[in-house]
Amino acid sequence: MTTENKSIVQRALAGLIDTGDVDALAPFLSDDFVHHRPGTTTSTKVEWLAAVRAALVPLAGMQVELHQVLAEGDHVVVYSRRWLPDAGPEIAVVDIWRIDDGLIAEAWEIIEPVGRVAANLAWWQPAEH
Structure with missing residues (x-):
């Protein structure tokens, strides 16, 4: 099951x-698919x-490197780095x-700008002004 689930996401x-x-992505998503973002933001299929589709124009030419694809049970986790030309x-x-x-029935997505990684290492500290 884990290998099959990993293959579904990779394809x-x-x-x-x-x-x-x-x-090409649509047939892999269930009709009741839900996409989650941090907070309470969700969207339907x-x-x-x-x-x-709307992001394709401003993100045209975006490069994507998949670094890790891990699967356990019914979940698959993908770590990638992405950048614009x-x-x-x-x-x-x-x-x-x-x-x-x-x-694919559900997806969660966390995005961190690489340029702000150092600042995010101390997210609990008050911001300096």
């Missing part, structure tokens, strides 16, 4: 990363695919995907 991401084709900003991303009945 879904490959279609999007390699071609930029959001429609239709909303999330629309957001991904021409030395644009770089981000580190952790995606957690939950697979149900062969489809």
